[in-house]
Amino acid sequence: MGDLGVVVVIEDDLDLRNLVEGVFLQSGFVVHTASDGRQGVEVVREKRPDVVSLDVGLPDIDGFEVLRRIRQFSNAYVVMLTGRTDEPDLLAALQGGADDYITKPFRPREMRARVAAMLRRPRNGSAEHAESPQPLPPAALAVTGGTVLAHNGLTLNPRTRITMLDGAPLQLTRSEFDLLHEMLRASGGVLSRTDLVRAVRGDNYPKDAYISDSDERAVEVHIGNLRRKLQDDPESPRWLQTVRGAGYRLAARRLPNPPA
Numbered sequence: 001m002g003d004l005g006v007v008v009v010i011e012d013d014l015d016l017r018n019l020v021e022g023v024f025l026q027s028g029f030v031v032h033t034a035s036d037g038r039q040g041v042e043v044v045r046e047k048r049p050d051v052v053s054l055d056v057g058l059p060d061i062d063g064f065e066v067l068r069r070i071r072q073f074s075n076a077y078v079v080m081l082t083g084r085t086d087e088p089d090l091l092a093a094l095q096g097g098a099d100d101y102i103t104k105p106f107r108p109r110e111m112r113a114r115v116a117a118m119l120r121r122p123r124n125g126s127a128e129h130a131e132s133p134q135p136l137p138p139a140a141l142a143v144t145g146g147t148v149l150a151h152n153g154l155t156l157n158p159r160t161r162i163t164m165l166d167g168a169p170l171q172l173t174r175s176e177f178d179l180l181h182e183m184l185r186a187s188g189g190v191l192s193r194t195d196l197v198r199a200v201r202g203d204n205y206p207k208d209a210y211i212s213d214s215d216e217r218a219v220e221v222h223i224g225n226l227r228r229k230l231q232d233d234p235e236s237p238r239w240l241q242t243v244r245g246a247g248y249r250l251a252a253r254r255l256p257n258p259p260a
Contacts, residue, residue: 005050010040037061056082117202192247
């Protein structure tokens with residue numbers, strides 16, 4: 001086995017398949033390939049990879065269906081490759097369980113950096129079976145209690161990657177957790193979409209790397225998913241406030257209701 005583990009590349013275009021395979025081989029992975037979706041699902045099932053590179057436009061079943069099937073038995077990191085940049089496609093990929101979404105054409109350096117950033121983080125956005133911390137009192141904005149960040153009944157522990165909402169566990173994807181963590185750390189400061197893209201990509205992502213429109217749209221999709229899970233009203237937010245033309249920040253502190 002390679003130093004970094006096993007990768008399966010699912011791509012019908014031979015030239016692109018060879019390119020992606022070469023990127024992973026040079027990075028130290030053992031690589032297996034498949035040229036269509038059904039074959040790809042079986043290779044993933046057999047080889048049990050750490051990472052899957054998955055093309056959206058496959059000749060038999062599309063990448064979204066392949067992703068759905070893979071997620072029934074595999075917890076591998078999945079990077080979707082596509083020439084599409086429409087938000088519904090981004091939403092379908094990220095809600096379907098993809099960890100990242102790269103639009104073509106892309107640079108090999110970009111793919112290496114994104115995969116390295118993914119592998120630095122725990123696979124799950126929150127630890128389902130770990131002991132749950134007790135929620136902290138609401139803070140002026142986000143404040144720390146040891147390693148725990150808290151705001152308006154929401155608590156986040158970066159060490160255990162556990163998030164609690166009003167005392168109940170909140171299940172987040174890795175990217176959703178990292179975005180929420182970055183906003184809590186900012187403690188009310190405005191973060192641009194570019195700032196949040198870099199938060200999702202991680203410290204290994206080059207500071208001078210190009211941030212595309214699809215990267216920023218992916219952040220908007222993640223924010224939308226977070227709002228749905230938090231049941232946050234964009235018109236009167238408890239946690240995530242849009243700053244028009246600038247980005248996002250934490251909503252203001254809400255004082256607890258006085259006892260009756």
